[in-house]
Amino acid sequence: MTLASMTGFSREEGTLDNIRWTWELRSVNGKGLDMRLRIPQGYDALEATVRGLASKRLKRGNVSINLQVQREQNTTTLAVNEQALEQVLQALAVLQRRLPDAAAPNLDGILAHKGVLELQEAEETEDQKAAILKALEDSFKIALDNLVVMREREGESLNELLSGQAAEILRLTEEAEGLPSRQADAIKERIAAQVAQLMEANNTLEPQRLHQEAVLLATKADIREELDRLYAHVNALRDLISTGGAVGRRMDFLAQEFNREANTLCSKSNSVELTAIGLQLKTVIDQMREQIQNVE
Known part of the structure; x- marks a missing residue:
């Protein structure tokens, strides 16, 4: 399966005997599947069928379904009352x-x-009514197929964009891991300098308290867990992209997790370079979240 967008449009026209009709289907983003139907009086029997067909093909999105029916003027006859x-x-x-x-x-x-003389609409037989409803249903299926195709075509663009953003997040994560400031010697030297500042500011610190402060500084400087989770999130995003189908909700949750790790990375930053990478990550993640809002 491929990704599908929730945005799409289709239009299908048809005729049968003296009847002409047009189906128009539009869909936009939505948290769930919300269908709004506008079907002329006299064709209400179609509503349940249309909802059933659409719900099998569409999982999310605000979908507007509109049917317009016109009858040719020559359907009236002159009759004696x-x-x-x-x-x-x-x-x-x-x-x-x-x-x-x-x-x-x-x-x-x-x-x-x-x-005495009056114009009368030609009455349809039950067979004619059934034939019209069947033709309208078949026409709707074509319109629905076209809508699905358009949503899938839009989904291909989303696939490309999200794959590119996943690659960029991975590149930035790898760049953060390779920073000189993350090397063990650099971290040790920085913690030693911070401990020295603590001792200079307060030479009455007890060894146990000083040890606790050093552990706290070391913990704050360690971004190993954040980097590992970013790697895992990238793999999860790529799995969802390749799986396709109605994965928009899971992608949205994953985007929140990406954002959380980027925020933590910035808060733990101990260098200008790492802060810059964290801000770049947040920018890419925000762009990714915008695109995910379109995924079914």
Whole structure:
């Protein structure tokens, strides 16, 4: 599997008989999977199917699904309203009895009465309705496929960016480990100088207290654990990148761990060079966290 972005768009159009429709699917970042559907009245039966199909293919993201349906104008027919016609004929019969010398009504006059002739929408049979719903469902599947493809294409870019950032974090970690200030002799000399300063500032320090202060200084100067965890985090990030799929949540947690180690590295820094590396690490990690927000 490859990484997938949560950002994507697709549009699919279709026609069947006198019906034309358009599916539009949009997705952006989200903590979970949140789908918002806009389906015209009369096609509500599609909602459960659409949600089910989308939830199988998408794991995270705010997804907007919009269906527009148009019917061609020539679907209406001219029909006689039998009830209205009967009422008109009954009224004419009454008038003819009362006015026997009046001219007999003609067909044009009868049909001109309001309501006798009316436009009616052609009714669909159950088979036609089922065929339309099936066509709309098939069209949605194509739109969903296209959305997934676009999210995967965006995921390829994220893969490249995150891999590059992992390599940069590894390079900076190795650079921190190779600093001259991390050599044992340099650390010993620096601790000795700091102990001498303590003794000069307070010559009444007891040997036990002085030993404790020296241990504290040595512990603060040791960044071995931070470096080891940074190495482990880089390997974990690379594993997630290669695994692919819905790994965004785990990546986000890992980014927090990266940031924690970089902060500790800066706080333990005993040289300008190490501080500079720590700040560079924080910059790369912040950039990485921004990209991870897009990962499904």
